[in-house]
Amino acid sequence: MPAQPRSDVSVSRPADEVPDARLLTEAVTRLRRALRASIRTDYPWETLPMAQVELLQVLGEHSPARVSDLAARQRLAPSTVSGLIGQMITAGLVARDVDPADRRASVVTLTAAGREQLTAWTTAHERRMDAALAGLDDTARAAIANALPALFRLAENLGEPGEGAPGR
Template identity: 60%
Template sequence: MPSSPQVPEPVAEDPAGEPGEPPADQAVEHARRLTDTVTRLRRALRSSIRTDYPWESLPMAQVELLQTLAAAPLRVGELAARQRLAPNTVSGLIGKLLDAGFVDRQADPGDRRTARIALTPAGRRQLDDWQHAHERRIATALDALEPGERAAVVQALPALEQLAKALAQPAEQG
């Protein structure tokens, strides 16, 4: 029997909060559920891509670096800051991508003492293949949903994109 899309719980007012905001404990429960769901989605994607496309062996951290470099070449420090990783961690990941031929070092026109890391044509192909495989996998999974569930997922995308932007911002100092 198909499941119906979950209807959001009504938003109650928190006596200590603003009118129309969920109570603090409800907000924490929503955050817990979202965290759990995102974690399970990432795990399912990683697992299914390895099953459906066994040649795909790049760890997610390397894919994320390739995605960042797709926009423009960057210095290791800039990559580390954008990925919120230690520079030595990024250097290690870059070393593996250099060995695979997916990135190369270029002279930095603004500072000849440093190098920028750039995506190679092979890295672009690898990233495109990875992206297309994931798109096909997700499209297949979306098609398996009931129409109302699929519509709910699609309707949530703009809010999820805004949530991702909010999470990417540095935490405000309190």
């Protein structure tokens, strides 16, 4: 049974009020879970584990990349990323090549099939998100649009690698 919207959560809060960390965490968790579930229901061809999808997304922006760089960006152990990359090589989504800057090291790049899979995944998710946003009123859509810059800054403050995290 789908989770019911919380009736005690106000959509509009005073601008100077600090958001409740627990409610924000709950909202992010529910959004991720709902998106993941809906994409697999609406698009049954989507079988990639989220960890592989996230690596494809990083490689879509930062390719070629060393396994150690991918691990740092994803906050995963290099051995975990190496195992995921091995699975993705077998699936034909990525290729491992010699790093031209250091022939002792290797880099990972998206293959044409990997880029195609990433494009299909992104398109399906954007279509699903567009449909969900269309079901909201103008005020709610505007609130989400206005919150996006702050949400990106919040992610930076939480310590995304290379994004000016506190204590780095």
